[in-house]
Amino acid sequence: MTTASLRTETYLWLAQRISAIVLAVCVVVHLTTMIVAVQGGLSAQEIIARIGGNKLWLVYYLVFVAAVAIHAPLGLKTVLREMTALPIKRIELLVGLFAIGVAALGFRAAFGLYGLGGS
Amino acid sequence: MAHAHRNHPTYWAFFIHRVSGVALALFLPLHLYVLGLALAESTAFADFISWSNTPGLKTLETGLVVFLTAHLTGGLRLLALEFLDWRSGQKSLVALSGGISLCLGLVFLLNAY
Amino acid sequence: METDQLSVSIWRGGDGGAYQTYQVPRLESQTVLDVVTYIQREIDPSLSYRFACRVGVCGSCAMTVNGKARWTCRTHVSRVAENGALTLNPLRNLPVVKDLVVDMAVFFDKWEKAMGAFVGDKTRDQALAAVSPSDPKRKEASAGIECIGCGICYATCDVVDWNKDYLGPAAMNRSWTLINDERDVARIPRLQAIAGDNGCLGCHSQQGCVERCPKSLNPTGAIAGLKRHTMKAALKGELT
Numbered sequence: 001m002t003t004a005s006l007r008t009e010t011y012l013w014l015a016q017r018i019s020a021i022v023l024a025v026c027v028v029v030h031l032t033t034m035i036v037a038v039q040g041g042l043s044a045q046e047i048i049a050r051i052g053g054n055k056l057w058l059v060y061y062l063v064f065v066a067a068v069a070i071h072a073p074l075g076l077k078t079v080l081r082e083m084t085a086l087p088i089k090r091i092e093l094l095v096g097l098f099a100i101g102v103a104a105l106g107f108r109a110a111f112g113l114y115g116l117g118g119s
Numbered sequence: 120m121a122h123a124h125r126n127h128p129t130y131w132a133f134f135i136h137r138v139s140g141v142a143l144a145l146f147l148p149l150h151l152y153v154l155g156l157a158l159a160e161s162t163a164f165a166d167f168i169s170w171s172n173t174p175g176l177k178t179l180e181t182g183l184v185v186f187l188t189a190h191l192t193g194g195l196r197l198l199a200l201e202f203l204d205w206r207s208g209q210k211s212l213v214a215l216s217g218g219i220s221l222c223l224g225l226v227f228l229l230n231a232y
Numbered sequence: 233m234e235t236d237q238l239s240v241s242i243w244r245g246g247d248g249g250a251y252q253t254y255q256v257p258r259l260e261s262q263t264v265l266d267v268v269t270y271i272q273r274e275i276d277p278s279l280s281y282r283f284a285c286r287v288g289v290c291g292s293c294a295m296t297v298n299g300k301a302r303w304t305c306r307t308h309v310s311r312v313a314e315n316g317a318l319t320l321n322p323l324r325n326l327p328v329v330k331d332l333v334v335d336m337a338v339f340f341d342k343w344e345k346a347m348g349a350f351v352g353d354k355t356r357d358q359a360l361a362a363v364s365p366s367d368p369k370r371k372e373a374s375a376g377i378e379c380i381g382c383g384i385c386y387a388t389c390d391v392v393d394w395n396k397d398y399l400g401p402a403a404m405n406r407s408w409t410l411i412n413d414e415r416d417v418a419r420i421p422r423l424q425a426i427a428g429d430n431g432c433l434g435c436h437s438q439q440g441c442v443e444r445c446p447k448s449l450n451p452t453g454a455i456a457g458l459k460r461h462t463m464k465a466a467l468k469g470e471l472t
Contacts, residue, residue: 006462031187034184035226
């Protein structure tokens with residue numbers, strides 16, 4: 001049913017748990033800023049003023065994107081394997097592309113927003 | 120009745136974890152794409168942000184916040200279950216994680232208006 | 233007693249079978265096994281079902297009662313009948329032989345696959361191992377040792393339903409008792425046998441097994457223990 005070795009399967013399982021721990025911290029920060037920032041509605045300026053040019057926010061978002069690009073595809077792989085009849089090779093290809101897409105979009109957004117503000 | 124065996128708190132917790140996980144995974148590329156709009160066409164980004172402030176969208180966003188907090192609290196419950204010694208009261212933990220996520224959703228909703 | 237008659241729908245035939253309904257007189261302290269036995273003796277002798285001890289020791293009378301796997305001998309009709317009706321199916325996740333009888337071979341094959349047999353290195357001439365009952369590992373082993381292999385957890389588990397190669401709760405609960413048995417010498421091969429997505433990592437902690445186990449065992453906890461052991465073994469390079 002799977003093509004990976006038991007060791008690889010265990011490492012992937014562990015990668016999902018470790019990325020989950022990282023995400024738990026990131027999401028708490030994300031929720032806090034969201035609830036604080038959304039006071040009476042979001043604005044583009046607000047977001048750029050906060051993130052633009054700030055190295056700490058940049059590092060935070062890079063870590064966040066990296067963790068989610070590991071966590072989400074591994075979760076989707078399990079769901080697709082259990083709930084669809086797709087062959088495992090096809091599933092691995094799909095979630096692999098998903099991971100690359102999320103990482104590319106995420107890093108682009110993080111660097112982009114960083115570059116828009118500050119001096 | 121065909122699925123009566125699924126009707127217990129820890130199964131519902133699994134169900135919510137799976138549904139919220141898939142929903143968040145599907146929302147993710149859209150979310151990141153919109154943020155990326157800020158790069159080239161900042162008017163499109165600003166337009167989207169102001170569109171997202173309409174009441175209907177805010178309700179949808181609240182749904183996403185509840186999904187995110189549910190996935191977070193449910194995930195922490197699973198990490199504790201898998202990595203720490205077993206503790207009794209698994210159903211109370213499910214109730215706790217559900218309660219926290221609903222509360223945070225409410226806080227978001229109240230703040231958003 | 234609410235009614236003097238019980239309407240019982242029973243799955244007849246194999247995988248392509250159908251329900252047949254019987255009217256059974258309601259008696260005091262009647263168990264679901266009593267009902268099935270009545271039907272077979274008084275109404276339809278062609279009904280196939282399995283039982284032996286009638287008192288919750290052997291585990292052979294497990295069936296699906298109103299959608300949930302149960303020992304029929306220890307299930308009172310008064311606890312499960314809905315509006316004077318019962319629906320009985322064979323156990324889920326196992327091939328149906330006929331009516332309420334399933335083929336348990338796959339279930340026990342998986343115990344073997346999970347290395348459910350003890351492996352020792354002592355002979356009868358050596359002294360007995362002295363194992364303290366208060367030892368934490370022994371306590372873990374003792375917590376899971378009472379499994380009688382009725383298959384209720386296996387029939388309840390959705391992961392078994394979704395992945396035919398998944399070992400299931402009972403087999404891995406057994407492995408966990410042996411991992412904690414200090415006399416056993418097959419730790420690494422056993423971890424190898426239960427590792428990976430078809431083994432302990434496939435478990436989603438839905439805890440249907442814990443919910444339904446008539447012996448109140450905790451296979452989810454056992455599998456979580458196996459996850460930690462295989463993780464450490466993989467990091468040490470002991471898994472392939």
